[in-house]
Amino acid sequence: MKFTHCLTLTLLTLASLSANAQGKYKGEDRGRPVMPVTSNAKWVAECGGCHMAFAPGLLPAASWTKVMNGLDKHFDTDASLPAQDVKEITDYLTKYASNRWSANTSPLRISESVWFKTKHSSSEINPAIWKRESVKSPANCMACHSGADKGDFNERNIRIPK
Numbered sequence: 487m488k489f490t491h492c493l494t495l496t497l498l499t500l501a502s503l504s505a506n507a508q509g510k511y512k513g514e515d516r517g518r519p520v521m522p523v524t525s526n527a528k529w530v531a532e533c534g535g536c537h538m539a540f541a542p543g544l545l546p547a548a549s550w551t552k553v554m555n556g557l558d559k560h561f562d563t564d565a566s567l568p569a570q571d572v573k574e575i576t577d578y579l580t581k582y583a584s585n586r587w588s589a590n591t592s593p594l595r596i597s598e599s600v601w602f603k604t605k606h607s608s609s610e611i612n613p614a615i616w617k618r619e620s621v622k623s624p625a626n627c628m629a630c631h632s633g634a635d636k637g638d639f640n641e642r643n644i645r646i647p648k
């Protein structure tokens with residue numbers, strides 16, 4: 487490859503990476519990565535203990551801000567953290583937040599978002615499945631998407647548990 491071609495390619499790659507980091511894919515759904523390449527150790531440690539660490543790209547920035555501002559009353563539990571950790575994790579989550587909704591909503595739950603309901607409608611998944619002991623909650627992504635903690639929601643890897 488000629489040097490100039492190589493340089494152009496590098497610049498294009500860098501441009502698409504930074505566009506990605508800023509979530510500049512409004513309205514785009516399919517193929518949009520929900521897990522950024524960059525991880526954050528605090529987020530993994532503090533948000534991955536009670537449930538999997540939900541990927542930043544699963545909620546819009548406004549939702550993450552709400553979640554992070556209400557950790558003392560976090561879904562009937564207390565998940566409070568020191569202010570410095572709250573800031574670091576909020577920065578991480580909002581930097582890589584989803585932009586996939588054109589609707590101006592910011593639900594606290596991924597499972598309350600319009601796209602989630604569309605993808606998991608009763609025509610796709612029998613409502614009785616959600617009540618299974620192996621599933622229990624729509625928030626239990628890992629029950630059906632074994633790669634969910636790595637941001638893998640590929641349809642080929644979905645297995646509905648018995």
Ligand code: HEC
Pocket residue numbers: 532533534535536537540553557560561563564565575594595596597598623624625626
């Ligand atoms: C002390 C345990 C605990 C910790 C720590 C914790 N969570 Fe949770 N979280 C919960 C519980 C319980 C639920 C509700 C699960 C359910 O309804 O099945 C929940 C639900 C959620 C949901 C909603 C999922 C959905 O779509 O229904 C999000 C988003 C979330 N947590 C983000 C976070 C983030 C971000 C952190 C780290 C700052 C965190 N959690 C740390 C216990 C915890």
Ligand code: HEC
Pocket residue numbers: 544596597605606610611615616621623624625626627628629630631639640641644646
């Ligand atoms: C009871 C099993 C089950 C649970 C739990 C579940 N899903 Fe799904 N999910 C599915 C099925 C089945 C599909 C495929 C629907 C279809 O055919 O369009 C799907 C599709 C998806 C898709 C679209 C994949 C694509 O390529 O179009 C995403 C993204 C997704 N789920 C994310 C989540 C997240 C995030 C959670 C947890 C908050 C979750 N799911 C919980 C069963 C589940």
